[in-house]
Amino acid sequence: MMRQMNGFAQTLFSNWNFLRCFRLGLGLFIGSQAIAMQDGLSGFFAAFLLYQALANTGCGLGGCAPVQKSAAVESDTPFTFEEIPASSGK
DSSP, rough: OOHHHHHHHHHHSSOOOHHHHHHHHHHHHHHHHHHTTTTTHHHHHHHHHHHHHHTTOOOOOBSSSSOOOOOOOTTTOOOOOOOOOOOOOO
């Protein structure tokens, strides 16, 4: 349980960028307006934006998941290539 909480806390407190801050601000603004106007649909939309901001998810140019650090590729590994003969097409 504590390990899961550490993962969530790490997600919550790291990798903040402009769009994540924008989603948080817009979610808070729309949420406050939804409460003031007693509008359930706006409240749902605000909750969706707040979830995206806090969980660092959202569909954008980078995909629909948080950005993961990729493993470094060893540059000392030699590549071998094999020539494939062309087929005659018969």
